[in-house]
Amino acid sequence: xxxxxxHPSWVICKSGTSVKIECRSLDFxxxxxxxxxxxxxxxxxLMATSNEGSKATYEQGVEKDKFLINHASLTLSTLTVTSAxxxxxxxxICSARDKDRVRTGELFFGEGxxxxxx
Amino acid sequence: xxxxxxxDIHITVSEGASLExxxxxxxxxxxxxxxxxxxxxxxxxxxxxxxxxxxxxxxxKGFEAEFKRSQSSFNLRKPSxxxxxxxxxxxxxxxxxxxxxLQFGAGTQVVVTP
Numbered sequence: 392x393x394x395x396x397x398h399p400s401w402v403i404c405k406s407g408t409s410v411k412i413e414c415r416s417l418d419f420x421x422x423x424x425x426x427x428x429x430x431x432x433x434x435x436x437l438m439a440t441s442n443e444g445s446k447a448t449y450e451q452g453v454e455k456d457k458f459l460i461n462h463a464s465l466t467l468s469t470l471t472v473t474s475a476x477x478x479x480x481x482x483x484i485c486s487a488r489d490k491d492r493v494r495t496g497e498l499f500f501g502e503g504x505x506x507x508x509x
Numbered sequence: 510x511x512x513x514x515x516x517d518i519h520i521t522v523s524e525g526a527s528l529e530x531x532x533x534x535x536x537x538x539x540x541x542x543x544x545x546x547x548x549x550x551x552x553x554x555x556x557x558x559x560x561x562x563x564x565x566x567x568x569x570k571g572f573e574a575e576f577k578r579s580q581s582s583f584n585l586r587k588p589s590x591x592x593x594x595x596x597x598x599x600x601x602x603x604x605x606x607x608x609x610x611l612q613f614g615a616g617t618q619v620v621v622t623p
Contacts (some may be wrong), residue, residue: 425609435553486553
């Protein structure tokens with residue numbers, strides 16, 4: 392199957408700093424990637440849809456200035472948590488859609504990035 | 510509005526016993542349904558999906574699911590569980606017009622006892 396890699400897998404930062412999380416599709420091209428957030432023992436909540444070469448589409452209630460998304464190439468999307476605070480601590484998971492297999496409906500998920508803000 | 514309900518938050522099953530995880534959905538259009546599995550600290554792995562056709566869907570790792578439109582359900586089953594099946598299972602629903610924008614259920618934690 393296709394591989395999606397996230398980096399870093401875990402990060403600890405101080406309150407007020409910014410953190411960048413990368414999501415890469417290793418063996419396919421993804422015009423669209425999705426960023427999810429998962430709180431402990433809870434389900435995944437879609438944060439935003441990342442579109443290559445254009446602005447991301449954010450879900451209602453998600454602060455676009457807090458969670459900056461850039462999808463500059465067909466294999467890389469980045470999520471930057473700006474001025475992070477403890478309430479931003481969470482597990483962030485990206486998924487990607489293979490542009491050549493859109494009709495299969497299959498998404499490929501990264502292994503997730505755990506952010507802890509002190 | 511679309512929604513996905515997994516009524517069971519936690520299920521404990523003996524190794525070798527059968528397993529059934531429930532999933533009910535509410536959706537305005539034809540739903541596309543998925544089951545994913547998540548091991549601790551890991552991403553999600555697709556077990557199986559239903560788009561159309563045969564309502565009994567076979568997946569990986571010996572899992573299957575049955576789509577029942579009349580009951581708005583898509584329950585996941587496995588005849589005989591293995592200790593390695595201990596994980597969190599998520600049911601999700603999506604639409605063809607918005608591939609990737611999945612609505613996930615709350616998840617069911619499966620514990621396998623010897």
